[in-house]
Amino acid sequence: MTEILSPEKDSVEVVRQWTTERGIELAIFDLDDTLIETNHVVGEWFDKALCMVNAKMPDGKDIKEVKIKFKEEQGKLYDRYHNHPRIWGEVFKHLRYLGGYEFIDDDLLARLEAHFAELYHMAPALVSGASEVVTSFKNAKVPMCVLTHSNPAYAMGKVWRHETLRPLLGNIYPVDPSIEKGVFALKALLTDRKVDPKKTVYIGDSLRNDVIPAHQVGINEIFWINKGKEWPPVGGEVVPNGVHKIAGIWELIDAMKAQIGM
Numbered sequence: 001m002t003e004i005l006s007p008e009k010d011s012v013e014v015v016r017q018w019t020t021e022r023g024i025e026l027a028i029f030d031l032d033d034t035l036i037e038t039n040h041v042v043g044e045w046f047d048k049a050l051c052m053v054n055a056k057m058p059d060g061k062d063i064k065e066v067k068i069k070f071k072e073e074q075g076k077l078y079d080r081y082h083n084h085p086r087i088w089g090e091v092f093k094h095l096r097y098l099g100g101y102e103f104i105d106d107d108l109l110a111r112l113e114a115h116f117a118e119l120y121h122m123a124p125a126l127v128s129g130a131s132e133v134v135t136s137f138k139n140a141k142v143p144m145c146v147l148t149h150s151n152p153a154y155a156m157g158k159v160w161r162h163e164t165l166r167p168l169l170g171n172i173y174p175v176d177p178s179i180e181k182g183v184f185a186l187k188a189l190l191t192d193r194k195v196d197p198k199k200t201v202y203i204g205d206s207l208r209n210d211v212i213p214a215h216q217v218g219i220n221e222i223f224w225i226n227k228g229k230e231w232p233p234v235g236g237e238v239v240p241n242g243v244h245k246i247a248g249i250w251e252l253i254d255a256m257k258a259q260i261g262m
């Protein structure tokens, strides 16, 4: 008689079997847009900020122009203040000086900063399926860690706010935002964990920051969360051979299941 497994027990068994067959000793997850929703949440906050700016705009100025400048300035300051509320105040301050937007006064700057500080402290929603994956890895006793391109306070805060992600606390490797999240950071993590890249699985959504560095350090088992589409290569990047493509983390367990023929 075949034992009927509950979906949860089934997922744990899939993770256990998949990792055992491949000799996996560590699972490395990216955080933003892999486990938690980030991009569209930040996008909404941008739009709200632009509404605040728009409300104070004098006649003859176009919010589209501010939007374009805002993007340029954000890019320039990104490395210095990434994932920190200060970035937004700095961006608008630059706009005021460089673009002649006198209407962006101290009062508006303070309100914009407060607005983005709220984003910094909020808990964006978990990506669908993230809880099941983290819980299944935990119950299958596969060690996990997070490699994230953000400052430690941001990463810890975001993980702590979601109870199902808490098993990852104490295993977060924040990469200094001023440094590229790439081979160097990944090698440091592997050295710290004393684990062979061949015994590691990596799960992330960025081709440039997750998939390619993981491939370059010699990780064979890579799941690329590509949201169902091939990203246009930014710098001529190509998807390395053998990378497993899944639309979202909710497909991870099923993809593993198919690979072990369960």
Ligand SMILES: [Mg+2]
Pocket (backbone or CB within 6 Å): 030, 031, 032, 033, 034, 204, 205, 206
């Ligand atoms: Mg990401």
